[in-house]
Each structure stands twice: as structure tokens, then as C-alpha cells.
Amino acid sequence: MTTYTGKDRIVAAVKGQYADRVPTTVMFGAYVAKLAGFTMPEFFTDAEKHAKAHVRAYEIVHPDTITITGDVYLDAEAFGAKVEFPEDAPPHLVTSVLEDKANLGKLSVPDPEKVSRFCWYLEACERVKSELKDIPVSGGAGGPWTLAADLRGLERLIFDTVDDPDFVHELMRFSTEWMKISLAAIRETGIGVGIGEASASCSVISPKIYRTFIKPYHEEISNYFKERKLYVSLHICGYIDPIMEDVLETGIGMISIDSPSSLGRLVELAQGKAVIMGNVPTLLFAEGTKQQMEAAVKECVDTAAKGSKYILCSGCDIPLNSNREIVDCFMEAANKYGRYN
Amino acid sequence: MADLKLIIENVVEGNVEKVKELTKNAITDGVDVATILDDGLIAGMGAIGEQFERREAYVPELLLSARAMRAGMELLEPLLVSSGVQAKGKVVLGTVKGDVHNIGKDLVGIMLKGAGFDIIDLGVDVPPEKFTDVVGEGGAGIVGMSGLLTTTLSFMKTTIEALDAAGLRSRVKVMIGGAVVTQDYADRIGADAYAANAAEAVNKAKELLGLEGGSK
Numbered sequence: 001m002t003t004y005t006g007k008d009r010i011v012a013a014v015k016g017q018y019a020d021r022v023p024t025t026v027m028f029g030a031y032v033a034k035l036a037g038f039t040m041p042e043f044f045t046d047a048e049k050h051a052k053a054h055v056r057a058y059e060i061v062h063p064d065t066i067t068i069t070g071d072v073y074l075d076a077e078a079f080g081a082k083v084e085f086p087e088d089a090p091p092h093l094v095t096s097v098l099e100d101k102a103n104l105g106k107l108s109v110p111d112p113e114k115v116s117r118f119c120w121y122l123e124a125c126e127r128v129k130s131e132l133k134d135i136p137v138s139g140g141a142g143g144p145w146t147l148a149a150d151l152r153g154l155e156r157l158i159f160d161t162v163d164d165p166d167f168v169h170e171l172m173r174f175s176t177e178w179m180k181i182s183l184a185a186i187r188e189t190g191i192g193v194g195i196g197e198a199s200a201s202c203s204v205i206s207p208k209i210y211r212t213f214i215k216p217y218h219e220e221i222s223n224y225f226k227e228r229k230l231y232v233s234l235h236i237c238g239y240i241d242p243i244m245e246d247v248l249e250t251g252i253g254m255i256s257i258d259s260p261s262s263l264g265r266l267v268e269l270a271q272g273k274a275v276i277m278g279n280v281p282t283l284l285f286a287e288g289t290k291q292q293m294e295a296a297v298k299e300c301v302d303t304a305a306k307g308s309k310y311i312l313c314s315g316c317d318i319p320l321n322s323n324r325e326i327v328d329c330f331m332e333a334a335n336k337y338g339r340y341n
Numbered sequence: 342m343a344d345l346k347l348i349i350e351n352v353v354e355g356n357v358e359k360v361k362e363l364t365k366n367a368i369t370d371g372v373d374v375a376t377i378l379d380d381g382l383i384a385g386m387g388a389i390g391e392q393f394e395r396r397e398a399y400v401p402e403l404l405l406s407a408r409a410m411r412a413g414m415e416l417l418e419p420l421l422v423s424s425g426v427q428a429k430g431k432v433v434l435g436t437v438k439g440d441v442h443n444i445g446k447d448l449v450g451i452m453l454k455g456a457g458f459d460i461i462d463l464g465v466d467v468p469p470e471k472f473t474d475v476v477g478e479g480g481a482g483i484v485g486m487s488g489l490l491t492t493t494l495s496f497m498k499t500t501i502e503a504l505d506a507a508g509l510r511s512r513v514k515v516m517i518g519g520a521v522v523t524q525d526y527a528d529r530i531g532a533d534a535y536a537a538n539a540a541e542a543v544n545k546a547k548e549l550l551g552l553e554g555g556s557k
Contacts, residue, residue: 029492030492086439088439089438089439089492089493090439090492090493092439092441092466093441154442154444155404155443155444155447158400158401158404159404159405159408161401162355162405201520202399203400203489203520204400204444204520205399205400205401206398206399206400206401206402207399208401209401238520239520242396260520282491282521283491283494283521283526286491286495287526287529316491317491317492318491318492319491319492319493319494319495320492320493320495321495
């Protein structure tokens with residue numbers, strides 16, 4: 001009997017082939033720190049601990065691939081935004097650098113290797129990569145729109161799309177430049193890269209904003225890495241049904257969706273042109289029962305696994321207070337129901 | 342009454358200047374202030390709220406409409422104060438600890454204020470003890486919590502437990518909302534109400550305090 005590694009399963013899914021079961025992973029977020037017994041500030045500032053926590057999560061849960069959690073404000077921080085590190089929650093943003101639009105002219109795109117906290121992340125990526133040989137590892141922090149929103153303030157940025165669209169495009173070109181060079185730096189550590197748009201779903205923006213102000217830049221990032229023979233993945237939090245066609249048109253090779261979005265719709269629209277990840281409701285990991293988790297896994301598999309090109313995953317980062325038994329149950333259910341037939 | 346209809350249309354469109362002009366005109370024409378508010382500005386927010394529920398409008402459109410409504414309300418507020426309208430009740434609002442999203446909470450605040458509630462906005466990243474402190478000072482009828490992050494949503498439950506531990510739970514109704522919140526979640530953590538959007542939050546708030554126009 002062949003023993004499949006996580007890498008085998010992921011490669012099979014990307015090629016549209018079949019391994020022994022559906023490749024499965026969890027967007028762990030900062031929950032890995034809990035698994036390893038680190039405090040939030042330790043986890044988010046100490047590269048060695050950050051890496052150890054991810055390796056520990058692999059040893060405990062055995063996902064088929066792992067994404068190294070950045071923190072969502074890593075990018076904004078590279079431009080001088082102040083970030084706080086609470087004891088019991090992930091970091092959060094204290095200041096908007098571009099409260100005054102005129103400050104954009106004063107900002108320049110830094111060298112990622114010279115930004116201290118970004119170096120922390122790069123070091124963590126390198127360490128995880130050197131430890132985990134059997135599974136694909138990937139990384140990345142935010143996306144161009146999320147960075148723009150963190151620099152300007154989301155509400156202000158939304159008003160800008162009506163009051164000053166030229167400024168929004170200027171800011172998006174700027175944040176896209178950073179995405180390209182920061183993702184290239186992450187790529188240099190030997191891992192895959194992805195962008196995560198926490199603020200680009202139709203739970204917070206409109207399809208019109210996506211089409212006008214975000215889609216062209218997602219396309220640009222996708223093309224930039226395609227020219228370098230690399231697929232970029234994209235995760236968007238929340239509800240994206242109205243923009244699924246647009247997201248597919250960007251040419252991004254792997255799309256990860258959250259539980260409010262329709263997995264079946266995306267699979268149908270993608271027609272095998274993109275690998276799809278998702279979308280077991282994250283709250284189940286903290287508060288669900290085993291029966292609920294099993295049912296959710298089964299539903300995702302039934303909906304999306306048939307044509308391969310699918311990775312079973314949580315819809316988004318799982319809660320900090322996730323229940324270890326339910327996380328285990330998720331993997332067990334993947335083993336049980338994730339067989340291709 | 343054509344003016345009020347135009348106010349509604351321009352609130353829906355998010356046209357700040359036009360709403361200001363029309364509100365001024367209505368005041369000059371001697372239209373009752375409460376009528377301008379209820380049948381113009383708030384009705385406009387109600388209309389965009391309905392489009393939102395049908396997914397014909399999204400949060401940006403709600404924000405633009407709210408900005409236009411607020412511009413109109415600024416003109417009405419001095420007149421409302423001098424006419425001595427009583428507040429419908431006091432609502433303590435905040436986004437839960439660890440979460441700094443303000444948009445949904447702000448929209449709810451604007452809508453509730455428009456509907457005649459007193460608002461104490463505690464801002465974002467509000468720890469449970471801050472909610473209990475403010476409720477402990479008295480006067481509040483409702484605590485409204487917003488949350489957009491699954492990672493920190495459990496602070497809604499923690500806050501309800503803190504209210505309980507401080508012996509304050511019976512004094513207030515708890516209402517929750519946010520992109521990741523569901524009715525099911527509200528039931529599980531023992532919240533009194535869940536609102537899917539800002540317009541619904543107003544109906545639910547009225548319902549919780551047994552006021553006319555509640556959603557039942």
C-alpha cells in the first residue's frame with residue numbers, strides 16, 4: 001500500500017489527479033500558539049517560537065499543508081503603522097498612517113529585509129520550511145486592498161472610492177508594489193505565497209469596488225508571479241458570491257473561501273481552472289459538536305471534491321479558543337469522508 | 342410632501358449636499374422636525390436597508406447613505422433638542438475586545454440615534470469590564486456588541502458572563518451583530534437579540550424595550 005504524504009495529496013489536487021483522499025488543512029491562525037503553549041506577544045515577536053508553534057501544530061494535527069500565520073497588520077507596520085501586542089489576542093492596529101491623504105507622497109516602499117518585524121516573519125518561514133519536509137508550506141500576510149485599508153482606514157477608503165477615485169488607484173498601485181516585493185521575499189525562503197484580503201469581501205465592500213479598485217491589482221500580482229512560474233493563492237474572508245466570476249478572471253491559481261460564500265457555486269464557475277480551498281465554518285472549531293463537524297466536512301467533500309482541484313479547509317482562521325477535540329474530529333472526518341469515489 | 346420623497350431618494354443615493362439643501366428647505370417651509378427626520382432621513386436609511394437585505398446594496402452604499410443622513414441630522418438636532426423630544430432609551434455600543442472593526446457598529450449607532458435612542462459608543466476593542474463598568478453606572482437599557490472576527494467573537498460570551506458576574510445581566514438586554522454572528526450564535530451565548538444589519542438593529546432595539554415599531 002502506498003503511503004501518501006501531504007505533498008503527494010496537494011500535488012495531486014493541483015494537477016487535477018487523485019491521491020488516497022482529499023488534501024486537508026486548517027487555517028490555524030494564532031491557535032498554533034495555544035497548541036504550543038506560547039503567549040500571543042511571544043508568538044508574534046519571537047521567530048523561533050513562531051516557527052516552533054507551527055511545527056508543533058503539524059505534529060499534533062497532521063494537516064497536508066500549512067500556512068505560516070503572519071499577522072494581518074504586518075504589511076501596514078512596514079509603513080510605520082503602530083501595532084499593539086495584547087497578552088490574550090492577536091496584534092492590532094493603533095494608527096492609520098494615511099489619515100491625511102497627502103502623506104502618501106511621503107511614503108516609500110521599503111526593502112522587506114530591512115523591516116524588523118517583516119524579518120521576524122521571514123526567519124519564521126525559513127525555520128518552518130527547514131523542519132517540515134513532507135508537506136508544502138506557504139506564507140503571506142495581507143493583500144493590496146487590505147493594506148490600503150489598514151493604511152488609510154477602511155471607512156475613509158470606501159468614501160475615497162466615491163470622493164477621490166484617483167487617490168484610491170494611486171494607493172492601490174503603491175500597496176501592490178509592496179505585495180510584489182514582500183511576497184517575493186517570502187518566496188525566497190523556499191515556501192509558497194498567498195495574499196489574504198480580510199477587507200475585500202462583499203460583507204464589507206461592494207462588487208463595484210472589487211471590479212474597479214481591487215481586481216486589476218489582484219490580476220497584476222497574479223501575472224507577476226506567473227511570469228516567475230509561481231501560483232499565488234488568494235483568500236478572501238466573508239461573502240464573495242457576487243464577485244466569484246471576477247476573482248476567477250484574475251487568473252489566480254488557488255482561491256480560498258470562507259463559510260458565508262457558496263463552495264458549490266465557486267466549484268461550478270471555476271471548471272477546474274483554479275484550485276479551491278474551503279470552507280468549513282470556523283466557529284464550529286470552537287463551539288461545534290462532533291456531529292456538526294462531521295456533517296460540515298461531509299458537505300464540503302460532497303460539494304467540491306469530485307473533480308479534484310480541491311483542498312478541504314476551514315473557511316478562515318479558526319478561533320483562538322478552538323476545541324482540540326473538534327480540530328481532531330475535523331481531521332478524522334476528512335480521513336473518513338474525504339476518500340475519492 | 343414631495344420634498345420628503347426627494348430626501349429619501351438622496352439619502353439612498355448618498356448625496357450629502359442635496360440632502361442638506363432639501364433638509365434646510367423643509368425646515369424653512371415649516372415642515373415638522375420629527376416628520377423630516379422620520380419620513381425623510383430615517384425613511385431613506387430604511388429604504389437603503391431594504392436594498393441591503395435584498396443584496397442590491399452593500400456596506401459601502403449603507404455608509405454613503407449614513408453620511409448623507411448624518412449631514413441632514415446635524416441640521417435637525419438643535420431643533421430636536423429645543424423641542425424637548427425624550428430619548429427612547431440608552432444603548433451602550435462597542436466592538437468586542439481584540440476586534441477593531443468600527444463600520445458596522447457605527448452604522449448601528451447612527452441608525453439608533455436617528456430613531457431617537459441615546460448612544461454611548463465605547464468604540465472598538467472594548468474589554469468586558471468596560472461594558473460592565475458603564476452598565477454599572479446605570480441608565481442603559483441595551484448593550485449592543487459588534488464583532489467581525491471569528492478569532493475574538495468569544496468575547497461576546499465573556500462579556501455576557503461578566504455582566505452576569507457583576508449582577509447586572511437582568512438590568513440590560515444584550516443585542517449582538519457583525520458579519521460572522523448568527524441568530525444561532527446569539528441563542529447559544531444567551532444574547533437577547535441578533536440583528537443582521539443596522540436597520541434591523543433599530544427594530545430589535547425597539548422590540549427589546551417594548552416600544553412601538555418593534556419587529557414583532
